[in-house]
Amino acid sequence: MRAMLLDRPGAPLREGTLPRPVPGPGQVLLDVLACGVCRTDLHVADGELPDPKLPLVLGHEIVGRIAELGKDARRFKVGDRVGVPWLGWTDGVCAYCRSGRENLCDRARFTGYQLDGGYAENTVADERYCFPIPETYGDVAAAPLLCAGLIGWRSLMAAGKAERVGLYGFGAAGHLVAQVARHQGRRVFAFTRAGDVNTQTFARELGAEWVGASEERPPEPLDAAILFAPVGALVPQALRAVAKGGTVVCAGIHMSPIPSFPYDILWGERTVRSVANLTRQDGEEFFQFLSRAPIRTETEALPLARATEALDRLRRGGSLRGAFVLTPG
Ligand SMILES: [Zn+2]
Numbered sequence: 001m002r003a004m005l006l007d008r009p010g011a012p013l014r015e016g017t018l019p020r021p022v023p024g025p026g027q028v029l030l031d032v033l034a035c036g037v038c039r040t041d042l043h044v045a046d047g048e049l050p051d052p053k054l055p056l057v058l059g060h061e062i063v064g065r066i067a068e069l070g071k072d073a074r075r076f077k078v079g080d081r082v083g084v085p086w087l088g089w090t091d092g093v094c095a096y097c098r099s100g101r102e103n104l105c106d107r108a109r110f111t112g113y114q115l116d117g118g119y120a121e122n123t124v125a126d127e128r129y130c131f132p133i134p135e136t137y138g139d140v141a142a143a144p145l146l147c148a149g150l151i152g153w154r155s156l157m158a159a160g161k162a163e164r165v166g167l168y169g170f171g172a173a174g175h176l177v178a179q180v181a182r183h184q185g186r187r188v189f190a191f192t193r194a195g196d197v198n199t200q201t202f203a204r205e206l207g208a209e210w211v212g213a214s215e216e217r218p219p220e221p222l223d224a225a226i227l228f229a230p231v232g233a234l235v236p237q238a239l240r241a242v243a244k245g246g247t248v249v250c251a252g253i254h255m256s257p258i259p260s261f262p263y264d265i266l267w268g269e270r271t272v273r274s275v276a277n278l279t280r281q282d283g284e285e286f287f288q289f290l291s292r293a294p295i296r297t298e299t300e301a302l303p304l305a306r307a308t309e310a311l312d313r314l315r316r317g318g319s320l321r322g323a324f325v326l327t328p329g
């Protein structure tokens with residue numbers, strides 16, 4: 001099978017050929033239909049996350065059709081279309097797994113990081129961590145739901161009942177969370193790079209009632225802020241924008257250092273927290289929500305061979321709209 005391979009962090013991806021993987025017990029073999037490009041892929045490719053499997057097939061927003069079932073794999077049939085997310089395996093026995101927090105499992109393995117992912121014609125996945133994909137979504141349109149959508153969902157849940165929600169960084173995840181938040185009756189405030197008129201227009205189209213630069217104060221205090229941009233300097237800025245009791249949620253897996261800040265911007269029971277990975281329950285709840293409230297994903301499809309270009313463009317600021325999705329066909 002053709003695959004785009006990361007030989008070592010910092011190197012461009014190499015187009016190569018690997019033997020088609022064989023599904024082990026409880027696994028399914030997929031023909032990859034589409035695979036989204038996530039900022040985490042960039043952090044792995046650039047060496048900002050430690051100890052990836054090498055050589056590695058990146059990609060954890062996989063939409064695929066089941067081509068073969070491993071021994072004892074019974075959850076799906078050949079021909080079913082499923083999604084494979086970042087969480088690829090957990091041990092099921094550690095204290096985190098036993099308390100409904102498998103996203104924090106000590107021995108978790110992640111797709112496109114410790115397990116080969118979807119920048120390829122085929123991949124294998126543990127069937128227990130796959131999700132059925134709603135039929136209303138095409139292959140390319142569904143791909144960003146599997147990480148940008150899911151992590152965005154978990155981040156919004158971490159913001160609790162917040163009514164006024166600020167989104168810092170309005171890209172792959174932000175444009176999905178904005179729609180979920182609006183559907184739940186929340187008010188959305190979008191923060192972008194100063195002068196990024198295209199993104200600000202996009203945010204307004206998706207229901208943001210106010211858009212501005214990250215350095216600006218919103219017209220009224222927020223109840224929560226979600227940071228999708230991996231920029232530590234945004235943490236004190238967001239803390240200054242939230243009201244007493246408000247939460248600042250850091251949604252990324254990697255962030256530049258957070259500058260020190262005076263205690264009085266945290267005082268008043270403000271919270272700063274991160275969101276790590278996802279649980280299968282997040283996925284079930286998110287896809288149930290989508291079946292009641294379809295949200296629109298904005299994508300730009302590129303052939304698999306152009307994966308390095310997609311990563312370069314994401315590093316420079318991303319697509320004008322939404323997310324890049326690779327298609328092997
Ligand atoms: Zn565990």
Ligand SMILES: [Zn+2]
Pocket residue numbers: 038039040041060086147148
């Ligand atoms: Zn991701």
